Amino acid sequence: MESQMIRPGHLTAHQTARLLGVSLAGVRQLVRRGQLARSGGTDRQPWYAVADVRALDARRRARAAA
Numbered sequence: 001m002e003s004q005m006i007r008p009g010h011l012t013a014h015q016t017a018r019l020l021g022v023s024l025a026g027v028r029q030l031v032r033r034g035q036l037a038r039s040g041g042t043d044r045q046p047w048y049a050v051a052d053v054r055a056l057d058a059r060r061r062a063r064a065a066a
Contacts, residue, residue, distance in 0.1 A: 010039055010047040020057055030056070 006012060011019065016036075017027045030036040031046075036056055041047035 006047055007040060009050050010041075011050055011053055012041075013046055013048070016048045016053050019053055020060070 013024055013027050017024050020027070020030075022030070027036070027048075031038060036048060036052060038046040039049040039052065
């Protein structure tokens with residue numbers, strides 16, 4: 001359902017999953033663990049702030065490099 005109009009500065013769950021290299025279930029787990037917060041959308045089609053996703057990606061990469 002990526003045809004939904006989305007506000008600038010936000011990503012859909014599908015886009016977030018692709019950027020982080022995880023599945024949609026992986027994105028849901030990140031939300032449940034408090035590592036990523038929803039920033040809009042609906043319960044079924046959440047949006048995530050680009051800045052939050054990039055920060056999480058940077059933390060994950062830094063941890064993998066250590």
